[in-house]
Amino acid sequence: MNALQQARQSAVAARARYRGGEIAPTAGQAPGLTQANMISLPREWAYDFLLFAQRNPQACPILDVTEPGSYSTVLAEQADLRTDLPLYRVWRDGRLAQELPDATELWAQHTDLVSFLIGCSFTFETDLLEAGIDVRHISEGCNVPMYRTNRQCRPAGRLQGEMVVSMRPVPASRVAEAAKITARYPAVHGAPVHVGEPALLGIEDVSQPDFGDAVSIRPGEIPVFWACGVTPQAVVMASRVPFAITHAPGHMFITDVPDSHYHV
Amino acid sequence: MNALQQARQSAVAARARYRGGEIAPTAGQAPGLTQANMISLPREWAYDFLLFAQRNPQACPILDVTEPGSYSTVLAEQADLRTDLPLYRVWRDGRLAQELPDATELWAQHTDLVSFLIGCSFTFETDLLEAGIDVRHISEGCNVPMYRTNRQCRPAGRLQGEMVVSMRPVPASRVAEAAKITARYPAVHGAPVHVGEPALLGIEDVSQPDFGDAVSIRPGEIPVFWACGVTPQAVVMASRVPFAITHAPGHMFITDVPDSHYHV
Numbered sequence: 001m002n003a004l005q006q007a008r009q010s011a012v013a014a015r016a017r018y019r020g021g022e023i024a025p026t027a028g029q030a031p032g033l034t035q036a037n038m039i040s041l042p043r044e045w046a047y048d049f050l051l052f053a054q055r056n057p058q059a060c061p062i063l064d065v066t067e068p069g070s071y072s073t074v075l076a077e078q079a080d081l082r083t084d085l086p087l088y089r090v091w092r093d094g095r096l097a098q099e100l101p102d103a104t105e106l107w108a109q110h111t112d113l114v115s116f117l118i119g120c121s122f123t124f125e126t127d128l129l130e131a132g133i134d135v136r137h138i139s140e141g142c143n144v145p146m147y148r149t150n151r152q153c154r155p156a157g158r159l160q161g162e163m164v165v166s167m168r169p170v171p172a173s174r175v176a177e178a179a180k181i182t183a184r185y186p187a188v189h190g191a192p193v194h195v196g197e198p199a200l201l202g203i204e205d206v207s208q209p210d211f212g213d214a215v216s217i218r219p220g221e222i223p224v225f226w227a228c229g230v231t232p233q234a235v236v237m238a239s240r241v242p243f244a245i246t247h248a249p250g251h252m253f254i255t256d257v258p259d260s261h262y263h264v
Numbered sequence: 265m266n267a268l269q270q271a272r273q274s275a276v277a278a279r280a281r282y283r284g285g286e287i288a289p290t291a292g293q294a295p296g297l298t299q300a301n302m303i304s305l306p307r308e309w310a311y312d313f314l315l316f317a318q319r320n321p322q323a324c325p326i327l328d329v330t331e332p333g334s335y336s337t338v339l340a341e342q343a344d345l346r347t348d349l350p351l352y353r354v355w356r357d358g359r360l361a362q363e364l365p366d367a368t369e370l371w372a373q374h375t376d377l378v379s380f381l382i383g384c385s386f387t388f389e390t391d392l393l394e395a396g397i398d399v400r401h402i403s404e405g406c407n408v409p410m411y412r413t414n415r416q417c418r419p420a421g422r423l424q425g426e427m428v429v430s431m432r433p434v435p436a437s438r439v440a441e442a443a444k445i446t447a448r449y450p451a452v453h454g455a456p457v458h459v460g461e462p463a464l465l466g467i468e469d470v471s472q473p474d475f476g477d478a479v480s481i482r483p484g485e486i487p488v489f490w491a492c493g494v495t496p497q498a499v500v501m502a503s504r505v506p507f508a509i510t511h512a513p514g515h516m517f518i519t520d521v522p523d524s525h526y527h528v
Contacts, residue, residue, distance in 0.1 A: 047311040054314065054326050062318050186450055186528050264450050264528045 004258060007032045011076065011254045015084040023086050023101050025143055025250040027122060034188070034259050035252035036063055036075065036117040037229030038085060039236070040103075040245040043068040043112040048157030052235065053116065055154040059163050059231035061119040061187045063255075068112040075255035081115050082107045087248035089233070094240035103245050110243060118229045119188035120252055121166055123259045127181050133174050136215040143250040144168070145209035146228050150202030151193070153231065161238035165193060166228040167206065169221040178224060187262040194225040201225060211249040268522060271296045275340065275518045279348040287350050287365050289407055289514040291386060298452070298523050299516035300327055300339065300381040301493030302349060303500070304367075304509040307332040307376040312421030316499065317380065319418040323427050323495035325383040325451045327519075332376040339519035345379050346371045351512035353497070358504035367509050374507060382493045383452035384516055385430055387523045391445050397438050400479040407514040408432070409473035410492050414466030415457070417495065425502035429457060430492040431470065433485040442488060451526040458489040465489060475513040 001009070011030040026035055041049055046068070053060035064073045071081040082104045090098040090106060107113060121144070125135045137144045144166045151163045170178045175195055183191035198206050206223055207214045211230055217223060236244045247253060265273070275294040290299055305313055310332070317324035328337045335345040346368045354362040354370065371377060385408070389399045401408045408430045415427045434442045439459055447455035462470050470487055471478045475494055481487060500508045511517060 047314065050311065050314050050318065051329055054318075054329055065315055065318055183528055190528070264447055264454070 003032070007258070008256050011256055012078065014254050015076070015079055018086040018101070019080065019083040021101055023251070026086060026252045026254055027138065027143070027250065030254050031126065032259055034063070034075075034255045034257045034262065035120045035122045036255055037120050037232070038081065038115060038117055038247045038253050039232045040081070040113040040115040041241065042110060042243060043114055045241060046114040048159050049116060049232070052153070052156035052159045053118070055156050056163070056231070057186070058190055058193060058227035059153060060229070061189060062116055063119055063187065064117045066115040068114050071107060071115070073115070073117055075117055075257050077256070079253075081253065085247050085251060085253050087251040089246045089248050091233070091236045091241065091244040091246065093242055094237045099248055106245055113245070116232075117253060118232065119262065120229050121189045121226050122252065123188040123262055124182045124185045126259055128178060131177060131181060133170060133178055136169050137213065140215050142213035142215065144212050145206070145215055146211035146230050146249060147201070147203045148210045148234055153235065159235050159239045161231070161235035163193070164211070164228045164231040164234050165201065165225040167209070167223050167225050169215065169217040170224045171220055172222050175222055175224060182226065184264045185262050186264060189227045189229070192224045193227050196222045198223055267296065271522070272520050275520055276342065278518050279340070279343055282350040282365070283344065283347040285365055287515070290350060290516045290518055291402065291407070291514065294518050295390065296523055298327070298339075298519045298521045298526065299384045299386045300519055301384055301496070302345065302379060302381055302511045302517050303496045304345070304377040304379040305505065306374060306507060307378055309505060310378040312423050313380060313496075316417070316420035316423045317382070319420050320427070320495070321450070322454055322457060322491035323417060324493070325453060326380055327383055327451065328381045330379040332378050335371060335379070337379070337381055339381055339521050341520070343517075345517065349511050349515060349517050351515040353510045353512050355497075355500050355505065355508040355510065357506055358501045363512055370509055377509070381517060382496065383526065384493050385453045385490050386516065387452035387526055388446045388449045390523060392442060395441060395445060397434060397442055400433050401477065404479050406477035406479065408476050409470070409478055410475035410494050410513060411465070411467045412474045412498055417499065423499050423503045425495070425499035427457070428475070428492045428495045428498050429465065429489040431473070431487050431489050433479065433481040434488045435484055436486050439486055439488060446490065448528045449526050450528060453491045453493070456488045457491050460486045462487055
């Protein structure tokens, strides 16, 4: 069995555990395979969202779109999107209504859901680690810190909202290399959108992320910000979308696609 | 005036000439600025097309999508998509009905057209030339050769069809570099989809392109194939779309966006 087959076997095993009820962040699971953000919307909202994603490709790089009502994806042909993520969020009229580990019943009630699978910056973290750049939330064993910003996305139809970013502290001498490495993954957020000066992004206190966990920033390190696939959740809130299901931050969909597939 | 300002001035001048009635291929015009393929469809077909593009990003990398009925784009804010391309094609029920230099009247009859501007491989040709790789249709002063293939695109809704490719002959010793250079432009078709062996793509005779002009292939050169933005025209035909306006092959929309913007 080669390395890819082994990774796929651990992806199948992880999805089976989540299907069985396990709830845990997915960072570090099935290393080498791409993880994806998910948002599922009624068919009637699908065009607006697909256009929003096209207009905001750094925040919403689309990896796959399902047929209305379908819960399968080319990114992992045996997977079931209703059950195979560890934790889902349910949104009603732009408000977080519920978190739950199994969305089967919601799919039965909303029969025309279109699911969007969106690239996740976890994909390029392996490359950062291999270049000797510490990925702090991995070394500190927590979720990546994410922040709402003052940067408005380009609106589409009924959808608008601000960009959400993830942050990784990088030593000043390695910032250029971190930018270069991640730029070559445009399908999973690509290069940083902002380097240093959190206040200019509207972030008052980097120790207080809006999603995920705070990480330590050491002397000589610069906070580097990448567009984040949680942006659609901010957009659902800001646009008061009547109904949506998303992954819970950090609780991603593990695909069968190798990270290297998205390397340019 | 810097180089970018000069290029933009020549883009404005070229668009004004086409608006005034000039009909000519756009290769070599406003060098350094991105040129785009265009397809305009009734609103009712927009979701299917946007999804088709998402599923076939090498053939249909979307640079911008207009609002229904609008003929302006963020890619060139002063431009008018009804008049600023040198030549348009009109498609009815999947058949080429007409070629004409001004589409204003059609826009008046079809009031909800959504226009898709799609990356064009002209963007990376400057980089090929700078690397000393001859771009044959430029040195021979003709249109790039384009071919229908046996490679089916991934369908979306009512849209399906085969991929169209463009071909450039490259010396065997430079093929890898041509692949490397173009791979870094994923928004304008990216890396080749096929190298050598035209028959495997269903191309019986490379001297008989389906669109554009034949170019000479010299001893020691390999025909290299890139996905082509004429693919949507093959899809319109294969899917019998009731109404569409496109650019005529080689007669592109010249934007104000520098080629380097799409370099990863």
